[in-house]
Every structure is written in C-alpha cells, then in structure tokens.
Amino acid sequence: MSSDNPQSGQGRLLPRKEADLFKNVVKFYENKNYKKGMKNADQILKRFPNHGETLCMKGLILNGMASAKGAAGSKDKREEEEETKKEAVELVKRGLMMDMRSHVCWHVYGLLHRSSQNYAEAIKAYKQALRIDEENLQILRDMSLLQIQMRDLIGFKETRLRILTLRPNSKVHWLSYALSVHVNGDPDAAVGILDSYFGTLEEGCVEFEKNFESSELALYKNQLLSETKGEDEDEDGLGGVRKALEHLDEIEKVIVDHTGWLKAKLSYQLQLGNFEDAKDTAMKLFERGLTEEHRVHGAYMCALLKCDRETCLEVEKMKGTGTLATLRPFAEEERSILLDAYGSKDGLSKLYPRSNGIKRIYITILPTNSDEFKSAIDKYCQKQITKGVPSLGADLSSLYLMEDSRSNGSRLMLATDPLDVNVHPVHALLVDLIEAYITSLSSNNSFPSGEGESPPSALLWAWYLRSILHEQVAEYAQGITLIHKCIEHTPTAVDFYELKARLLEAGGDIQQAADVIDAGRDLDHQDRYINNQTTKTFLRAGREEDAKKRIALFTREQGSPEQYLYDMQCAWYELELADLLRRKGEFGKSLRKYMAVVKHYEDYHEDQFDFHSYCIRKVTMRAYCDLLRFEDDLWGLPHYGRAAEEIAKIHLHIHDNPSALESDAEPDYSKMTPAERKKAKNMARKKKNAAAKGGSKSDTKSNNTNGGSGNVKKSKPHAIDEDPSGKELLALNHLDEAKKYAAILARHAPKSISSWALQYDVSVRRGKMLMGLQALFKMKSIDSNSPQLFSRVVDFSQRLGSRSSKCHDTSEEIISAEFPKLMGGKTLSEFVKSAIERVKSDAASGLPMRTAVAKAIVSSGVGSAPDSLSVILDSKLNCRSANVDSCREALKFIESVGGQSGKGQFQALVVTKFPFLKDF
Amino acid sequence: MGKLSIDFGMINSDNIEQLKKINQACFPVAYGDSFYRDMAKKSDENLCKFAYYSGLAIGAVCTRVEPIPDDPNGRSRLYIMTLGVLAAYRNHGIGSKLVESVMEYYESEKDGKLSTVDEIMVHTQTSNMDAMNFYMDRFGFEKGELVENYYKRIDPPHCYVLRKKLR
Incomplete structure (x- = not known):
C-alpha cells in the first residue's frame, strides 16, 4: 500500500505530530467537542488520506454530530441527519478496510453499531477488536454491557472474568463478576466470589463499616445465600435459607436498611417454619411503622396460622390490599386465632388505634354472617361517610370474596360480575345498612345509632355509595336516580358527574356519558384525573376530535399534543385511540398507534442500558437484580399485551378479509383531482413540519433549563410523521406479523388465556395444526370452561375434517391421539x-x-x-x-x-x- | 345547628363553572356570561371567594368596590353582588363566615387599599325576608330605599337596598 497510509505495514506509526493530533481527536470526541475533533482529524487526513483509524474516528464524530442534531424532529433535518449517518458509516467502513488489524477501527465499528442499537453486530465488532488487543479494558467493559443488555449471559460472565483477571483490585469488577455468575444461575459460586473479594480487603477498611454500600452488599450476599441449595444434609432444600437467616445476624451491625433486613428475616423464618420468631419479627416491623403494609400483615397471619411454605411465598407476592384473608377461606379455629391477634384487648387494633390498615384487615377476618362483622362495617362506613371518602365503594367491593370454583374451594376470588355480587351476602348487608343510613339521615340528620348530628354531606355520600352499590349489580336506572340527588345536593363535585357517566356508559349510552363527564370536567380545569377520564370516554364514544381537544389541555402548549403524548409514553391514550381507529376500520392508523405502544416498551427495554454500569458502581445490587428480572418480564405486562394482541388481530383480520383494506381511510386523496391532491398533501406536510418545529423548539428550551439532564433524553429522532396512515405497516406480511406477536405473548404472557387463543388463531392459519393443538391444551389448563376455548375446539375439529392437505405423519399421529381428549372422547x-x-x-x-x-x-x-x-x-x-x-x-x-x-x-x-x- | 368548619378558596377561570352551579342552585335570577367572564378574569380573592366544606365548594360570595353614584367626594362602597350557600349546607353559619371574611378584609385595609370605601350595600328582593333578616339582624345593615322593577323576570320584581355605614 502507498505511503499515504502509515499503518498499512506493521510497526509503522504516525509521525509524532500526527500522532498527537490523533490523541486530540479521541479526546475531543470523548468530550463531545465534535467540531474541533473534526478539524484535527481532517488535518491528519490531509497528509495521510487513507489512515484507517483517523477515518474511523472521523466517521464516529460525524455520527455523533448527526445524533446531536437529530433532536430536531422536522422532516428535512431528519433526512439530513440520515444522510450524515450514512456518510459516517461509509467513512468507518472505509477506515476499517484500510486497517483491518487495528483494534481502534474495530472498536469504532462496534461503537457505531451500538449507537444504532444494533447490539449483536456491535458485539461481533468488539470481539474482533479484542482479538487484536486482548487486554483492552475499555473494549471489554463496553462489550460486557452489551452482553448483559442482550442477555448473552455466558459471554457476559466470560468477559467479566477477563476484566477481573486484568484488574483484580477494583471493587466494581468483583461485584460485576459475582453478579455475572449469579445471573448464570450459580448463587453458591457468586457467594464464593464475594467472599474472595472480602478477603482482599484489609481489616478495618471502610468496606466493613456501617454505611449504605456495605449494607447493600451484605444484603445482596444474604439474598444470594438464600438462593443457594445448602449442604447435602439439608433434605428439605432449605439449607440456603437457613444459612441466610444465620447470616443476617452476622451482618446486622453494618445494616442501614433495617426494614429490608427485617423483611428478609421474616420471610426466612416463615419458610423455615419458625413461626414464633416470625411473629416477633412482624411485630418489630409494625413497631417500625409498617402497620399499613398489607404484605407484612399477610406474613404475620401466616405465622399465626403456621402456614406451609408455598402459602407463605404466595402471600409474600400478593398485591394491593391482599393478605392471607383474601387468599383462602379460614377454618373456624384459624379465624379465632386471627381475631384474637387483631381484635382482642392486647391485639393489634388496640396497640395501633390510629392504623386504618389494621381496622380494615380486621373486617376481612370477621365471618361475614356475624354480628361483629355487621357492627364493624357499620362503624367503618359511618366514619368514612362522615369524612366524605369517595373511594369507599371501591374499597368495600374488595369484601365480595367468594370461593374460587376452579380451586375446589381452596382459594378465594373476588365477585365482580353483577350476577355474583347480587347474591353476595356482603352486598346485601351493605344495601340494608346504607338504606337505613339514608332514611335516618334524611329524616333527622343523624345515623340510625343516633350519636349526635352528622354534617350535611353525610347524606350526600350515603346516596353516592348507594348509587355505587346499584352500579355493582347493574341497576343502572336506580343508580342514576340517586346520583341525580347527589348532583342536586352538591352540584360542584366532580365525582358525581364521573359516576353518572359510568352508569350511563354501562347502561348503554356512551354519548351522553361523554357529555356528562365533560360537564364534570368543566368544573375543575386543574383536575388531570377527570380530564383523562373525559378523554377516555370521548375516545370510547368515537369522538376523536373532542378527545384530542381535552387531552391537549394538559399537554405542553407548543407542538402537537400527539407528539407530546408519544414522548411522554402515554400508553393508555394511544391504546384507546388505536381501539377507536380499529373500530372505525382505519386499520393502518390504528396499527400505528398500537405500534407506538410497542415502541414504548422497546424504549423501556433500551432504558435499562444505563443501569448496567450505574447500579454496580452504586452497589444497589438487590434493586439491580429486580430491574433485570422486570426487564425480562417486560413483554408480559398488560399494556404491551393489549397492543401486541390487537396488532396481531388486525393482521389476522386483514389476512382473512383482504377487502377490509379497501374501506381504510385515506379517501381524501383518492377522490381528489391530482391538483387538489397535491395541494392537500402539501398542506398536510406544512402543518406537520410546523408542528414538529414547534415541538423541537420547546425541546431545546427544556434542554437549557434542565441543564441537559432529565427529560431531554428523548432526543432520538421520531419516526412518527413518516407514515401517518400506516401504509407501510399494512404492506407487511400479515401472517408473519401476527405470528411474531403471538409468539412473544405465548412466551411472555403464558398465563393469559388470550395469548394462547391468539397463538391458536395464528397457527391454524399457517397450517401448523400441532401448534394449534398445543395452544388449545394450554388454554384448557388455564380455564377449561372458557368460551374462547370451546369455540376453538369446535373450529379445530371442523378444520381437521375439511382440510385439503395433511401434516407430517408424526404430527398426524399426535393429533389423532391427543385431540379427542379435548372433546372428552x-x-x-x-x-x-x-x-x-x-x-x-x-x-x-x-x-x-x-x-x-x-x-x-x-x-x-x-x-x-x-x-x-x-x-x-x-x-x-x-x-x-x-x-x-x-x-x-x-x-x-x-x-x-x-x-x-x-x-x-x-x-x-x-x-x-x-x-x-x-x-x- | 352546629357550625361547620370551612375553608375559603379563590375563584378563577379554572373553577368558574362551580360558581355558576352554586348561583344557579341558589338564585332565581340567572347571571349572564359576562358576569362569570369578569369574575374569572379579574376578581379579587379577598372580595370573591368560595366556601369549601371537606373539599366541596358549597357557597360563594362575590363583592366588588364601586363608586357611590353622584357622590361629591368621590367615595366608594363595597357592593355584594352575590352571596349564596347550597341549600343543604344552610343554617351552619357559612353565609355569615363569608360576609365576615369580607368585613375582616375591609377592617384590615380600611386605611389602605379600601380607604375610599364608606359603606357596604346589597340588593334584596322585597319578598326575601330571610336575606333581610340575615343582613339586618346579624350585621346591622339598615333598610334603605325601595327600587321598583329592579328584577326583570321574577316576581315580585322590586328590591330594597340594604346598607351599612362602615365609617
């Protein structure tokens, strides 16, 4: 190669002057001082136009400049940015071709891929770079981040080990390696690594003192211990938990998070059946002020009743106001133990007379047919009605517990269907109680028990609660009568208009519901909740423009509200809007809105990247593990599920009815003359550009005020304006798209019956009868009485009879052996x-x-x-x-x-x- | 009847509809949009305010400072435009508290912002004995002249002027 590339031959370096310039280039790049970096790079290239590393760096700088500019969202800028990025890729590729043996070039190539979120390619490039420079710490570190992000767990572990071997004196590297071993499923080894790390420390150093970092690290080690199997002699497999419990005492002196420490202790004691100790630990947690935390109450109840390990673990995971009392029915003697603990002279309610949680839980323990239950409810309701608590109805509805028929009575479930609520004794009791309140309050302004005068609002809230009780059993007209009384009594409260709208909606008149809730919204323009509810109701009523006007009241003034809501990842709005568009048959636009939600989840997944290095540095190991687990389950979350399911369903619908697309909106353009069309399109483009510019202006504004941190992360280019009618999405292969989302849901939301219903619908259309059959069995295991399952079993049977081609022989054998089971032979x-x-x-x-x-x-x-x-x-x-x-x-x-x-x-x-x- | 503990809150363009609801429930006359527009735009929170009971707006007073017509010295007065409490919450001293709070404001500003104010006055329908008793018995207003055909759409259409000298 010619002399204009000093590195084309081995050992030939840049002359001194250019070498210094190159150092500057790197420095300027790292400080994001792109212009100066560019200048220096050009200076080198003037003399050595084919110098690979400089070419690569120049490309990287160009890429950085483009991304920085990309904050501006307008179409022209976006195109410009795309051009620049292409140019950057070309430069880096050329640089790499000039100098394939340079680790710098490969590293840059990896960085470039990383910046476009092409992690798999980036890892490959890093590996090339490492082949040339095995001990480059920077590259190893970058690669390890990508590996954990991609969940290449084995690769991650190897990389962390290499880093630790190179630099064994760094705490971060020890912790990272321990974590990498942990996520590979070997808590024992991870404990060993942490112990080795502790062994490298000197006696009396800050790592052994009581502070946040040592506390977190100690608790992380404790968590690891509890996950180990323990010694061979532990036949129950609880050796790890036992060790962890002992370990807690050892570390107590460095613990800062004492609540977390006690919670861990409580959990271990329960799992090991040390119920007396567990009771004490729960009491200590109550003393620390956790009387309102239902999980602690759940654990306390488990200790009192000496529950088995599975139940304890189940209770530990319960959400909201769930406790053991809402999980399963009690035997009489069990109930009396709990009543004693909560209600007796030295029980919890006496120890903590101000705790609402304890009062409320006490009610869930009482047998619903007892006088005590009635009087406790009475007292509770009177108090809340006197105070004026709008959520009382929702609160009480969690008392409609009934035996879950699918569990043979071993579990409780909440009655929600009006039919079930209507026959529920607690509902009947509440109705009697509130009716009596209303009679008494309206005649002499006091409760039936007659203790003094009640405030004028007591009758109001009694009516309101009665209206909700009507709503719960689908007595919409009666509910409306009462809510009218409320509105007449106090026409200024938003809650009453909201309930009226809910009754109207459930009773069939969504249009009037929207108008009513909008009137309520008008009472208080600062109430974001009612504004959102109004928006939602308008969307359900098919009034897209009204909805957009309302939601825009709470978005930033400049820029388009649509863009703002997208930036704020406002999934509920996008889902409702997508539903509306779908109902109108505008499938392209609908898909785009659903895809916006999918994109949010991809962003959530992307967002974890920053935590990989941050959490370890800050030693928030337990929270980091939770984060990794959360991200792994991300695609199983409800909003994602809703979006993915609807996307797949739309594609299936179009696959089945290709003519559905003809009615898709965009009629504006097709019916116009060419001139009109051009004009309309230009107008639309101008509008959009203006909106985008407005948005970008406000973006830069916030940039300045926040000093570049916080919300300004959304500087990524928006892919929102390109295809407003979703034509590109509609041009995709419908069956492939449906298959993609069905597979994600089957994998990440396997407990939802609709995941498998979708999987079935996709499979049979693809001729994959065996997969369809498997989906049916999954559905059966979730709910054998589901109408979704029934209709698909019928469908399957009919498909078997009418299909033209058969599957593979083995598949046929399985189908003919297994399918009859679904039809009971x-x-x-x-x-x-x-x-x-x-x-x-x-x-x-x-x-x-x-x-x-x-x-x-x-x-x-x-x-x-x-x-x-x-x-x-x-x-x-x-x-x-x-x-x-x-x-x-x-x-x-x-x-x-x-x-x-x-x-x-x-x-x-x-x-x-x-x-x-x-x-x- | 026992007194209710209430809070005061300002009237602004975000909650003006609540004032409309209260007035509609309390008065036989309907105030025009311009009344509410003005109120939302430039009401003085010391002179115009809601009464809240446990978070619910249940009453309101709207007062303004206006010149006494044809007064040679250019003095002015406080004029109570509206005072209303939702029916269910009456007889708990809420109306009094609203008027008192305006009076207190006057006391605190009588040598300041309200130094030109000499009296407070209100119009009451001739048939509205409750209102007359309220202002006269509780606050020492005196019955002034009869204004015939003051109201257009209600019967009787006449009203009295009630006023109280403040200094």
Missing part, C-alpha cells in the same frame, strides 16, 4: 350437544359462552337456528358477562341466522337490561 355433535346441556343446566352461564355454543350449533348442524337462539334467549340475560359489548356480539350472531322474532325478543331483553341503550 366425543364426536363433534356429541360435544356440542353436551355443551348445550351444560349451558342450559346453569342459568348463570355467561353470555359469551352461550353465543359460542349457539354458533357451534349452527356451524356443526347439530340443531336449527331457533335451537341456537334459545340458548341465548333462555338466559333472559340474567347470566354472567352480559354487558353491552357481549350483547352486540350476540346480536350479530342472531342477525346472521335470520328470524325476526328471535331478534325482536333479544332486543327487548337488552333494552330492559340496559335502559339507556339507544341504537340497538
């Missing part, structure tokens, strides 16, 4: 008939199940159209899951089989049940 018509029997024998059988069975009757030819209608009509709608949506679904079916009388009968039932329904 019956033929299709027998299977459908038994479903009819089952539905008819239980008056409460849900409407969706009835509709599914009715459909099956018709599709399998088991019965006539009137037969199928009777399955639905027999219910008189006094069945579970009868809401406006499920009724519309049923009506669709009824209309499809024809017969005016059946339709008329059904409509009459629906109108009686949903008094505000107008367009049915």
Whole structure:
C-alpha cells in the first residue's frame, strides 16, 4: 500500500505530530467537542488520506454530530441527519478496510453499531477488536454491557472474568463478576466470589463499616445465600435459607436498611417454619411503622396460622390490599386465632388505634354472617361517610370474596360480575345498612345509632355509595336516580358527574356519558384525573376530535399534543385511540398507534442500558437484580399485551378479509383531482413540519433549563410523521406479523388465556395444526370452561375434517391421539350437544359462552337456528358477562341466522337490561 | 345547628363553572356570561371567594368596590353582588363566615387599599325576608330605599337596598 497510509505495514506509526493530533481527536470526541475533533482529524487526513483509524474516528464524530442534531424532529433535518449517518458509516467502513488489524477501527465499528442499537453486530465488532488487543479494558467493559443488555449471559460472565483477571483490585469488577455468575444461575459460586473479594480487603477498611454500600452488599450476599441449595444434609432444600437467616445476624451491625433486613428475616423464618420468631419479627416491623403494609400483615397471619411454605411465598407476592384473608377461606379455629391477634384487648387494633390498615384487615377476618362483622362495617362506613371518602365503594367491593370454583374451594376470588355480587351476602348487608343510613339521615340528620348530628354531606355520600352499590349489580336506572340527588345536593363535585357517566356508559349510552363527564370536567380545569377520564370516554364514544381537544389541555402548549403524548409514553391514550381507529376500520392508523405502544416498551427495554454500569458502581445490587428480572418480564405486562394482541388481530383480520383494506381511510386523496391532491398533501406536510418545529423548539428550551439532564433524553429522532396512515405497516406480511406477536405473548404472557387463543388463531392459519393443538391444551389448563376455548375446539375439529392437505405423519399421529381428549372422547355433535346441556343446566352461564355454543350449533348442524337462539334467549340475560359489548356480539350472531322474532325478543331483553341503550 | 368548619378558596377561570352551579342552585335570577367572564378574569380573592366544606365548594360570595353614584367626594362602597350557600349546607353559619371574611378584609385595609370605601350595600328582593333578616339582624345593615322593577323576570320584581355605614 502507498505511503499515504502509515499503518498499512506493521510497526509503522504516525509521525509524532500526527500522532498527537490523533490523541486530540479521541479526546475531543470523548468530550463531545465534535467540531474541533473534526478539524484535527481532517488535518491528519490531509497528509495521510487513507489512515484507517483517523477515518474511523472521523466517521464516529460525524455520527455523533448527526445524533446531536437529530433532536430536531422536522422532516428535512431528519433526512439530513440520515444522510450524515450514512456518510459516517461509509467513512468507518472505509477506515476499517484500510486497517483491518487495528483494534481502534474495530472498536469504532462496534461503537457505531451500538449507537444504532444494533447490539449483536456491535458485539461481533468488539470481539474482533479484542482479538487484536486482548487486554483492552475499555473494549471489554463496553462489550460486557452489551452482553448483559442482550442477555448473552455466558459471554457476559466470560468477559467479566477477563476484566477481573486484568484488574483484580477494583471493587466494581468483583461485584460485576459475582453478579455475572449469579445471573448464570450459580448463587453458591457468586457467594464464593464475594467472599474472595472480602478477603482482599484489609481489616478495618471502610468496606466493613456501617454505611449504605456495605449494607447493600451484605444484603445482596444474604439474598444470594438464600438462593443457594445448602449442604447435602439439608433434605428439605432449605439449607440456603437457613444459612441466610444465620447470616443476617452476622451482618446486622453494618445494616442501614433495617426494614429490608427485617423483611428478609421474616420471610426466612416463615419458610423455615419458625413461626414464633416470625411473629416477633412482624411485630418489630409494625413497631417500625409498617402497620399499613398489607404484605407484612399477610406474613404475620401466616405465622399465626403456621402456614406451609408455598402459602407463605404466595402471600409474600400478593398485591394491593391482599393478605392471607383474601387468599383462602379460614377454618373456624384459624379465624379465632386471627381475631384474637387483631381484635382482642392486647391485639393489634388496640396497640395501633390510629392504623386504618389494621381496622380494615380486621373486617376481612370477621365471618361475614356475624354480628361483629355487621357492627364493624357499620362503624367503618359511618366514619368514612362522615369524612366524605369517595373511594369507599371501591374499597368495600374488595369484601365480595367468594370461593374460587376452579380451586375446589381452596382459594378465594373476588365477585365482580353483577350476577355474583347480587347474591353476595356482603352486598346485601351493605344495601340494608346504607338504606337505613339514608332514611335516618334524611329524616333527622343523624345515623340510625343516633350519636349526635352528622354534617350535611353525610347524606350526600350515603346516596353516592348507594348509587355505587346499584352500579355493582347493574341497576343502572336506580343508580342514576340517586346520583341525580347527589348532583342536586352538591352540584360542584366532580365525582358525581364521573359516576353518572359510568352508569350511563354501562347502561348503554356512551354519548351522553361523554357529555356528562365533560360537564364534570368543566368544573375543575386543574383536575388531570377527570380530564383523562373525559378523554377516555370521548375516545370510547368515537369522538376523536373532542378527545384530542381535552387531552391537549394538559399537554405542553407548543407542538402537537400527539407528539407530546408519544414522548411522554402515554400508553393508555394511544391504546384507546388505536381501539377507536380499529373500530372505525382505519386499520393502518390504528396499527400505528398500537405500534407506538410497542415502541414504548422497546424504549423501556433500551432504558435499562444505563443501569448496567450505574447500579454496580452504586452497589444497589438487590434493586439491580429486580430491574433485570422486570426487564425480562417486560413483554408480559398488560399494556404491551393489549397492543401486541390487537396488532396481531388486525393482521389476522386483514389476512382473512383482504377487502377490509379497501374501506381504510385515506379517501381524501383518492377522490381528489391530482391538483387538489397535491395541494392537500402539501398542506398536510406544512402543518406537520410546523408542528414538529414547534415541538423541537420547546425541546431545546427544556434542554437549557434542565441543564441537559432529565427529560431531554428523548432526543432520538421520531419516526412518527413518516407514515401517518400506516401504509407501510399494512404492506407487511400479515401472517408473519401476527405470528411474531403471538409468539412473544405465548412466551411472555403464558398465563393469559388470550395469548394462547391468539397463538391458536395464528397457527391454524399457517397450517401448523400441532401448534394449534398445543395452544388449545394450554388454554384448557388455564380455564377449561372458557368460551374462547370451546369455540376453538369446535373450529379445530371442523378444520381437521375439511382440510385439503395433511401434516407430517408424526404430527398426524399426535393429533389423532391427543385431540379427542379435548372433546372428552366425543364426536363433534356429541360435544356440542353436551355443551348445550351444560349451558342450559346453569342459568348463570355467561353470555359469551352461550353465543359460542349457539354458533357451534349452527356451524356443526347439530340443531336449527331457533335451537341456537334459545340458548341465548333462555338466559333472559340474567347470566354472567352480559354487558353491552357481549350483547352486540350476540346480536350479530342472531342477525346472521335470520328470524325476526328471535331478534325482536333479544332486543327487548337488552333494552330492559340496559335502559339507556339507544341504537340497538 | 352546629357550625361547620370551612375553608375559603379563590375563584378563577379554572373553577368558574362551580360558581355558576352554586348561583344557579341558589338564585332565581340567572347571571349572564359576562358576569362569570369578569369574575374569572379579574376578581379579587379577598372580595370573591368560595366556601369549601371537606373539599366541596358549597357557597360563594362575590363583592366588588364601586363608586357611590353622584357622590361629591368621590367615595366608594363595597357592593355584594352575590352571596349564596347550597341549600343543604344552610343554617351552619357559612353565609355569615363569608360576609365576615369580607368585613375582616375591609377592617384590615380600611386605611389602605379600601380607604375610599364608606359603606357596604346589597340588593334584596322585597319578598326575601330571610336575606333581610340575615343582613339586618346579624350585621346591622339598615333598610334603605325601595327600587321598583329592579328584577326583570321574577316576581315580585322590586328590591330594597340594604346598607351599612362602615365609617
């Protein structure tokens, strides 16, 4: 190679002057002083235009400049930025070609990939760089971050070991290596590594003193110990927990997070069955002020009742106000133990008379048919009504516990269906109680027990609660009557308009509901909650523009609200808007909104990157482990699930009905003359550009005020304006897209029956009958009485009969051996008939199940159209899951089989049940 | 009847609709949009305020300083435009507290911002004995002249002027 590349041959370095310049280039790049860096690089290139490392650095600087500019979101800038980035890639590639043996070039190549989030390629480049310079700490460190981000756990461990071997005197490297071993599933070895690390420390150094870092590290080691198996003689597999419990005493002197320490202790003691000790530990936690924390109460109850290990662990994970008392029913003697602990003379409620948590939990322990329960509820309600607590209704609804039929009575569940609430004794009791309050308060302004005068608002909140009790059992008209009284009494409170809107919505009139809640919103323009509820109701009512106007009241003034909500990752809004667009048949636009939510989750995943180095440096090891676990489960979270499921469903819908796309919006352009079209498009573009500019201005503004930290992370280019109607998304292969999201959900949300329903729907369309069958079995294991499962079993059976090609022989064998199990060995018509029997024998059988069975009757030819209608009509709608949506679904079916009388009968039932329904 | 403990809060463009609701519930006459627009824009929080009971707006007073017409010395007066408490919350001393708070403000500013103010006055419908008793018995207002056909759409359409000399 020519002399313009001093490194083309081995051992030939840049001359002194240029070498110094190169050092400057690197320094300037690291300080983000791109302009100067560029200048220096150009100076070198003037003399050595083919110097690989300089070319690479120049590319990297160019890339940095482009990203910095990318904060501006307008289309022109974005295109410019893209150009620059391309140029940067070209430069780096050229540099690399000039000098493949330079670790610098490979490192830069890796950094470039990393900056475009192409982590897998970045790791490859780093590995190349390391092949040339094995001991480059910087590259090793960068690579380890990518490896944990990508969950290349084995690679991560190897890299951390190499780093530790190179620099064994650094605490961070020891901790990182221990963690890498831990995440590879070897807590024993991780403990060993931490012990080795402690061995390198000198006696009396700061690492052994009581401070945050040593406290966290000690508790992390303790957590590791509890995860180990323990010695061979521990037959129960709890040796680790035992060791961890002993270890707690050793570390107590350095502990800062004493609450965390006690909680760990409580958990271990429970798992080991040291119930007396556990009780003491729980009491200590109460003393520390944790009387309102339901998990501690749950654990305390487990200790009192000497629960087995599985139950203790289950209670440990319960959320909200859940405790052992809401998990499973109690035997009489168990109940009396708990009552004694909570209610007796020296019980918790006497020790902590000011604790609301304890009062509330005491109520959940009392047998619901006892006088004590009644009087405790009475006292509680009077207090909250006098105080005026709007959430009382929701609070009390957590008392509607009933035995979970799927668990043979070993677990409790919450009654939520109006049908179940209606027969629940606690609901009946509350109704009696509140009715009595209302009578008494309206006649002499005091509660029936008559202790003194109540404030004028007591009657108001009693009416409000009674209205909610009506709502819970679907008595919408009665609920409205009462809420009108509330509004007349005190027309200034937002809560009443909200409840009225809820009653109207559930009772069938979403339009009026939206207007009512909007009137409530108008009472208080500073209430973000009611503003959001209003927006949501407008979206459900199909009033997109109204919704946008309302939500814009709380977004930043400049820029488009849409963009702002996207930047703020406002998933609920995007999901509701996407639902609306989907219902309108604007599938492209809808997909874009769902994809925005998917993107948020990708961003959440991306966001963890910064924590990999930060957490270890700050020794927040326990929180870091939680974070890693959270990120691993990210795709199983509800909002993501909703978006992914709907995306897949839209793709399936279009796959099944390619004509659905023709009705997709964008009619504006197609019906216009070319000139008009051009004009309209230009207008739209201008508008968009203006909006984007506005947005970017405010961005830079906040940049300055926050000194570049905090919210300004969103400097990534927005991919939002490019394709507003979602044409690109609609051009994708529908089945492939559906398959992608179904697979993610099946993997990350395997406990949700709809994940598997989706997986089934996708599999059978792809001709993967075996996968479909597997999905059906998964569904069965989650809920064998699900209408989703029933209709798919019927579908599967019909597909088997009608398909043109068969699967692989082994698959066929499995299908013919396993599928009959799903139908209980019956033929299709027998299977459908038994479903009819089952539905008819239980008056409460849900409407969706009835509709599914009715459909099956018709599709399998088991019965006539009137037969199928009777399955639905027999219910008189006094069945579970009868809401406006499920009724519309049923009506669709009824209309499809024809017969005016059946339709008329059904409509009459629906109108009686949903008094505000107008367009049915 | 026992007194309720209340808080005062300012009236502004964000909560002006609540004032509208209270007034609609309390008065037979409807105030025009311009009244509420002005109130939202430039009301003095010392002279115009809500009464809150446990977070609910249940009453309001709106007062303004206006010149006494044809007064040779250019003196002015406090004019109570509206004073209303939701029916369910009456007889708990809330109206009194609202008027008192305005009076207290006057006392604190009688040599300051309100140094030109000589009296406080209010119009009451001739049939509204409750209101007259309220102002006269509790605050020492004196019944002044009868203004015939003061109201347009309610019966009787006449009102009295009640006033109290403040200095």
